[in-house]
Amino acid sequence: MIAQKASDNSAVNRYLENFKKAWYKFSRNKMSVVGLVIVVLIILSAVFAHFVAPYPHHAGAFVNYAEANLAPSWDHLLGTDVFGRDILSRIIYAFRGALTMGIGVLVVVVPIGTIIGLIAGYMKGTLIETVLMRITDVFLALPPLILALAVCAVMRPTLFNSMMAVCISWWPWYARLVYGMATSLRNEVYVRAAELIGASRFHIIFREILPNCLAPIFTKMMLDMGWVILTGASLSFVGLGEQPPTPALGTMVSDGAKYLPDYWWISIFPAIAIMIIVLAFNLLGDGVKDMLSTEE
Amino acid sequence: MGINLLKRIGLSIFVLFGLSILIFFISRVVPGDPARLALGPRAPEWAVENLRQEMHLDKPLYVQYALWLNGFVHGDLGKSLVTRRPVTTDIKEFLPATLEIVILSAIVLLVGGVFLGIISAKFTNTWLDGLIRIISYLGIVSPAFVWAIIFVLIFGYALPIFPTMERLSPGVTAPPTVTGMYTVDSLLAGDMSTFVDAFKHLVLPAIALAMGGMAQAARITRSSMLDNMGKDYIAAEKAYGIPEGLVFVKYLLKPSLIPTVSVASLDIAALFGNAFLVELIFNYPGFSRYGITAMLNKDLNAIAGVIMILGIIFVTINIIIDFIVAYLDPRIGLAGR
Amino acid sequence: MDDLVKIQDLYVWFKVYGGYMKVLNGVNFSLGKGEKVSIVGETGCGKTTTMKTILWILSSQAYIPKGEVLFEGKDVLKMKESEIKRLRGRGAAMIFQDPMASLNPVFTIGDQLAAVISNSGIRDLDKEKIRQLSINALKEVKLPDPDRILGSYPFQMSGGMRQRICIAMALATERALIIADEPTTNLDVTIQDQILALLREMVAKRGNSLILITHSMGIARENADRIYVMYAGNMVEVSDNEELFSNPLHPYTEMLLSCVPKLSGGGIAEGIPGRIPDYLNPPPGCRFEPRCPYAFKRCREEKPDFFDMGNGHKVACFKYD
Amino acid sequence: KEVKPEDSIIRITEDWPVFIDPGVGSKFSDSIALVNTYDTLVFPKPDGTVVPHLATKWDILDNGLTYRFYLREGVKFHNGDELTAEDVEFSMKRLLDIGEGFAYLFTRNVAEVKAVDKYTVEFKLSQPFGPFLQSLVRLYILNKDEVLAHIQKNGQYGEMGDYGKNWLLTNDAGSGPYKVKEVKMEEYVLWEKFDDYWGGWDADAPKYFKLSGSVEPITVRTAVGRRELEITDELQPLENYNMMDKIEGVDVATFLNGHNLNMMLNTKKAPTDDVHFRRALAYCIDYDAIITSIYPGSSLSKGPVPAVLPGHDPTIPSFKRDLEKAKEELKKSKYYGKLDQYPVSLSWCAEAPEEEKLALLIQANAAELGIKIEITKKPFGSMMADAQKMETTPNASLVFVAPHYNEAGSMLMSRYHSSSCGTWEQMEWLQDENIDRLIEDALATVDINERFEKYAKAQKAIFDLCPTIWLFDQAEKRAYQSAYIYWPTAERALKKETGCLPMGYDQYVHDMKVYPEKRLALL
Amino acid sequence: MSESRVILEVKGLKKYFPVHRGDKTLFVKAIDGIDFEVREGETVGLVGESGSGKSTTAYCVIGMYSVTDGTIVFKGKDISCASAQRPLELKRDMQIVFQDPGTSLNPQHTIYKILELPLKVHGLAKGHELHDRIVQLLESVELPESYLYKYPRMIGGGERQMVAIARALATNPSFMILDEPTSSLDVSVQAKIINMLLRLQKEYNLSYLFITHDLSLMRNVATRVVIMYLGKIAEMAPTEIFFRSPQHPYTQMLLSSIPVVTQQEEDLKPKKIKSQGEIPSPVNVPPGCSFNTRCPFVKPECYERDPVMVQVGPDHFVRCNLFT
Ligand SMILES: Nc1ncnc2c1ncn2[C@@H]1O[C@H](COP(=O)(O)OP(=O)(O)OP(=O)(O)O)[C@@H](O)[C@H]1O
Ligand SMILES: Nc1ncnc2c1ncn2[C@@H]1O[C@H](COP(=O)(O)OP(=O)(O)OP(=O)(O)O)[C@@H](O)[C@H]1O
């Protein structure tokens, strides 16, 4: 009983220890911490947008042409747009879409790409590999933005559909990344060792190979968060994606761009918001990379 | 070498074939009657019916595909609904315009990126390095359309040294068509002033387009240079008395370029994808804008044509880049990839 | 004696996160002109670092709190750029530990040899002359078909060939000192034998000095006049070749020797307990103290200096004070 | 700096694509191109009447069933051929055969066209068509021989092959004041003055005319600021006009053009199939905000026909915002209490960015009634495609509509007659026999007063069904270089003259003037 | 010696790897017909230069490679098939320790997880027992319990190799292949590991196939030595006899090349045979005796005739034209 407790205790300690170590590696680069803080702030403000945004109803069906195009002031910190809506409030709500896009796409894309890449990589030299990787190549042969646009053009432009579209063009990158790693990892001596011990294929693919792919996958995920959000912004820039009145960052920039430079705040602030959110995820990604690096 | 090239091409054809199936079926899911769309709502039914037959819309989908593929192989991509011309004609006209931008952009991307990367690595942890890193972060996190807008603002108003719209200035006539690229054609025609004008029109869109990739390339070059700096062979080369400057620009650079160039194929392919944003803003009649217009207007044949051409370009770029990488890195046999 | 290299009380630290790795801890070392000296010691004890200091090719994290490294009487640490260049081009050459890693993977052997030759300060070099010199260098290390090798990349060569190429590079031009850093670790015994014979032969022919770094006591014994034993950033013992093997003084040397499997059989000793110390927090006194069966109080507090036991046999251990 | 010949130019931006083939074009940009490239038998005046043009005079026979036109002699096509009755006959036949563009104006009525002699051409109508003369401003005369020489075999038109469509995409066969010099797809069309134009030339008339296909606000504004654009398109955001107005030497012309903005309601699709629901929507919209803040200068619509068009019925009231009434109507509708289940889909046209403001305003207004509006921005191409079928036509679509000739009948026919269902001009899917009959009857009436009365009747009937919410009669805005060009339409606007010209004729370049020295002075 | 049971018998084993040179397919004859046996409780030393086919032999025996030709018989059963087709219990009975301790342990797994795998796969322990068994395994390789939750990168190279040995021991095998288990380690660590392996052998009555290129080491651990050269066995003899009277010219060259630390050892080396020539590429083995490019005693017939194995003493076999 006592022994049990002691070991429990040490398990907790171990996790604490690992966590401390991870944090230590992560926080070595101050910029990563800045990235983390910004990401957390953005997520919080998106989740609690209703409380954070000064004019929550401006994110919905609302226009007030009497207050259109107001420059930044204490009433409207970032000014108002051509519809008389508070830009700050709309940016905060737009984070929702951006995050949904980023997270939604990655949640779908990463497991699919990873599993396909793992299987193809482990089965190198078989028909399964050929089929999987050639399919991947086909999807890879197009710039993501173009493929996403093509798909969006066929379907109704909604946030969900543009997420689907981005997913279709995004998974092959993970498949290829993981495939590359899996093909070299399957020759690693420890994989051979597990095979010789008699471990199952499932074990080898998911327990031996997969954990060693995780660091690059996570790193790519963090960086991709930014890219996906940018792609989403580019899609909404041409009018695909989130539909009005729901705010989307890309739409805000593209619409506001018409009024440059006189009404600069209409597009510059959302553009800065895009840059900040992407930058934050990039910084976070760098930190995650440091954290997951195996060097002591 | 020859065999590997053939193998690669064979594989690419397979990929393109897959792509054609994918794209053909995506483009046929579009709602609406393309023949009716082509002729307008008030066209007489018999003309529409004729067109429908001409477009093979009355046949089963797989037959349509076979016919389409046959046409594609023979350079016939059908007619565009928007421009009402054969898609091939459109592509011949628009593709060179975009190629011009993309090629310049790719050069800016690679040369600029590598240059910044080198400077940054050379002066690690100095203010210069810091500045370049901040710029690369900004480059990576800002979409091309933001850069384009910024450039139009700067050069449209404050500093009107570069034109911000179209391919040529008013009054300048296009050179006789050889390649379709105005810069090349004007040089071929020996018309320097047209060349200068055409080139000036390329500068801003190309740079706006290149910013993201350039930043990326700078970052990759920098980190791979720093990485390689710690390698034994660099120490060895220094120890053998080779001047550090030479070691840096020759012996360190070449291996460090490998990752940059490998990633470049993706970056350059992405240039085509992003080009439309820039073409939109600079009112540049390019291929990407054509493609997007086609997509937004559900112009089937144009969509399929554009995507196939992009696929071919992508695959070609990939092969070229693979060869460059193989040149940079003799360890990589081409069959390996 | 006329020293070619003299290292005095050299400290080299590496800045890493969490402080400094205090790797070299007062190294004393000397090498006469035309002398062959070997440094032996376990992995990570600082052999390579010491040598890199001589050529001033330490990585940028390195920090030298104290010490001097004299090459032909001049302190390398205070040399001007041009002097360093001369030192590297004409004075000393280093054959690196791992021949694969020390050849640039993306340039041909010819390219690399040419670069070495053309930067060695020899006058009136043209392309043809450089080529001739390169081919000669390859011939000297007994590589067959040097023409073909010039156009090949390192990865196309076998380990033995690569190592010979490295030697060729080091010996392509006249230098006073050759530093061979474990030149045969990755090679087979018979090839190792060939390489060492070649090295000996070339050094003898030119009258160069040689520093041979190895962790094989056998190799040291068969190839050097004098042997330094290094442990955790210190030279712990130095002596003439035979003397060291017949009369090892330092407990570390003694235990190390006992671990070497003998051709005469008779089993192997139990090995030295413990591990090399953590360079971030090394023991304050003698660095071997935690693993030493003879350690006493003084060992824990004070760092031992060399005690001269006569005949050039010196040992850094308080046992002999 | 010196004035070069190419400085004598009028550059106009307009939405792409531009079809310069009279058999195909019909949109705003097409009309501008056609009006300047081709000649018509008659020429429109702002008051809705027409004056002789290619035809020096005409006879109306058989109670309006036969029209005989006597052509001007010696009119030259751009290639030097003389324009004869054969060409008129060919042009009409081609238009009817192809059936696209403005053909619909004639398909129902024109039974036969015949060149009587070299300079006389006769149209036989199958039924009387009151506004026939007015509609002839859309019959552009092509050079028959030239077109025939450029026909491609293998087209949809039987022995006529492609009817010259491919060639006419980038070439012209006209006799108008300007001849096409260069067509850059997706970019611009450039015309050069036709020196032999029969109508003669003013000394300051522009030597060149260019229609560019870009409406990106920044680009447009930059070009205006650099004096590289003389007249802008009408699709800019209000803010952009305001900004351009501030540029020295640039003014914004605001003039009623006979177009109106329609919120077309799909009367066959729930919930807009209920007239009470439609009325509720009509009563909740804040029209004042629209004409003061979004489209200032425009006026409230009175019924389906813009007030400036001859034949408009001024007795029809404008819609007013009245929430009480709206609620009342909503209560009467069968969707009352089930509004959540019936969101209203609303599309607006991506090429007209200002419509977004409207869409959002309507959305916000409707929300006050509890009606949920889902907004979609749609490229015009998509909109046309979706209009093909009732199922794909959204509940509501915001669309500018222009008359094709200056009379109420043009609007009524193209908007509310059943035959126009499936086109973007009728997304109401009204298909009401009574209305069809009223419209047909009116159009078949030759006497103008009688016809106008019948128009009024039809307008009232349509108003009662409320298939459309007529948001406002558009005041077109275009920024132009007032400092160095003379633009008749702008002058009329300044003088507050009433009336309007059919689509495209406001940009009739022949009557404009350019002063390049003044332009250079501004640079 | 010959009384004890033969547990592994390799007969005429061949393993060729195809390699593609341009459009041609050549074969690397990594092993080209070898015969040897391992008896219960003994340590057979497999010695040879890099590329001579030692690892390939080991991998064929363990089942990582399918064999090109020949048979492998283990405890009377023919096991000349790849690991996928081998029964689970066979995998339990035969284990391997790889050369590089850095790569043979999954860097993402703790020592606990690494040791757990064989136990779980073979159902050898469950629940509480599992933990105890793992601790016991660690103890048997002289590692403290505190190592359980460490990752391989946190411990030294020697300790990693001990974990690898513990993993191999987990299934209670009777036969273990040790593929250069100490070649990348320091002498002092090597000494520790070798001593431990010898102790374990006694404790569990293990048979070893011990691969190395260090003859001095072999002298101290093996009961019998097999010398390989370019995929073939050059000489095979009990250790004592081998070191007393090496017969094959290659063996002599090998022995005379060993650097040693005492005069006494020096005397044991055969008369200096100068090592010369490069090892030929295994894709392109010269006709006749494969050693003919380096042999100081080469005769004209060596360029034509590939020698066969002959017995020159009790349990002592040589494959050289000098003896036939
Ligand atoms: N650039 C560096 N940064 C941090 N630590 C370093 C650096 N270079 C060397 N070290 C550390 O210094 C110690 C000594 O390294 P060195 O390479 O000199 O050892 P060595 O005796 O040559 O070992 P080996 O026999 O493995 O070559 C090692 O622990 C190494 O980790
Ligand atoms: N998978 C493979 N494909 C092709 N050739 C191989 C493969 N594995 C081994 N070889 C070749 O077979 C020959 C024997 O290799 P093996 O690894 O068995 O040698 P070894 O004696 O273990 O050498 P070392 O001491 O370097 O480990 C070598 O020439 C090697 O290049």
Ligand SMILES: [Mg+2]
């Ligand atoms: Mg070293």
Ligand SMILES: [Mg+2]
């Ligand atoms: Mg091996």
